[in-house]
Amino acid sequence: MTEKLNKESISEAVAGLPIPQIVYFEETDSTNEQALRLAANQAEEFTLVIAERQSAGRGRLGRHWVTMEGTSLAFTIVLKPAPAEIPHLSIFSLLGGLATCQAIHSTYGICAQVKWPNDVLLDGMKTAGILAESCWQNEQLSDLVLGIGINVLAGSVPPAKEMLFPATCVQTHCSQPVERLVLLRAVLEKIIGLRGSILESSFIEKYSRHMAFIGQSVKLDSNSGEAVIGELVGVDQDGRVILRDENGEEKSSPIGDLHLRPQDVSDLD
Numbered sequence: 001m002t003e004k005l006n007k008e009s010i011s012e013a014v015a016g017l018p019i020p021q022i023v024y025f026e027e028t029d030s031t032n033e034q035a036l037r038l039a040a041n042q043a044e045e046f047t048l049v050i051a052e053r054q055s056a057g058r059g060r061l062g063r064h065w066v067t068m069e070g071t072s073l074a075f076t077i078v079l080k081p082a083p084a085e086i087p088h089l090s091i092f093s094l095l096g097g098l099a100t101c102q103a104i105h106s107t108y109g110i111c112a113q114v115k116w117p118n119d120v121l122l123d124g125m126k127t128a129g130i131l132a133e134s135c136w137q138n139e140q141l142s143d144l145v146l147g148i149g150i151n152v153l154a155g156s157v158p159p160a161k162e163m164l165f166p167a168t169c170v171q172t173h174c175s176q177p178v179e180r181l182v183l184l185r186a187v188l189e190k191i192i193g194l195r196g197s198i199l200e201s202s203f204i205e206k207y208s209r210h211m212a213f214i215g216q217s218v219k220l221d222s223n224s225g226e227a228v229i230g231e232l233v234g235v236d237q238d239g240r241v242i243l244r245d246e247n248g249e250e251k252s253s254p255i256g257d258l259h260l261r262p263q264d265v266s267d268l269d
């Protein structure tokens with residue numbers, strides 16, 4: 001376990017970045033929840049909410065997210081989608097995954113991959129998860145909060161029985177010491193750097209370069225309980241995953257949980 005985070009050390013770590021406000025909690029329910037509250041009260045783009053502990057950390061698809069004190073990062077950034085971006089909201093959730101992969105690579109030289117839409121993997125094991133949630137005012141989308149949880153140091157990985165997918169932490173894959181605040185700054189730099197290009201084809205090209213399981217047989221569980229099997233082709237300009245079925249037909253989906261299909265199990269046949 002490293003030193004506890006505090007407002008001063010966080011401010012120092014992100015100095016020079018265009019972050020208008022930093023809200024630090026030693027413990028809160030969920031940094032996404034706090035960021036949604038701030039967003040509803042006019043918080044500006046790139047407002048940062050960060051916590052050492054979360055008592056009700058949220059994951060995708062209604063799951064719980066565990067944040068281990070002293071060894072993890074749990075933070076949320078407020079984003080304000082422009083009118084032209086509102087029809088393409090799924091892209092925002094890819095932003096967190098791509099920024100985290102790029103930050104790990106540029107800081108520690110190790111290749112992280114993103115399991116669509118935004119689980120960050122190291123050697124096929126999950127090291128970070130991202131949850132994008134939106135804030136509505138008068139039936140109009142006003143803000144989007146992008147929450148990122150990273151298992152950074154040994155001790156951050158929850159017990160295997162609590163995990164749906166094998167998990168790891170960044171330090172396990174690095175020979176040099178990993179510092180939480182160095183990684184925090186790198187992720188924020190990448191988010192800020194990529195933010196203006198999310199509707200450009202270059203953004204999807206960069207995302208696709210980091211995508212895990214391309215060309216492999218995968219199973220996509222939709223939240224309606226339906227599963228689709230096919231070869232993973234990539235993502236379209238709206239961030240929907242594209243699978244090619246056995247007849248060569250391509251289908252895209254905006255939501256779901258992707259799994260590498262085990263070679264020896266024909267669970268849908």
Ligand code: BTN
Pocket residue numbers: 029030031032033054056057058059060061063065073074075076119128129130131147148149150
């Ligand atoms: C997932 O993999 O299911 C997404 C996990 C997202 C966790 C982060 S931790 C910071 C932010 N606050 C939350 O309550 N959730 C996100």
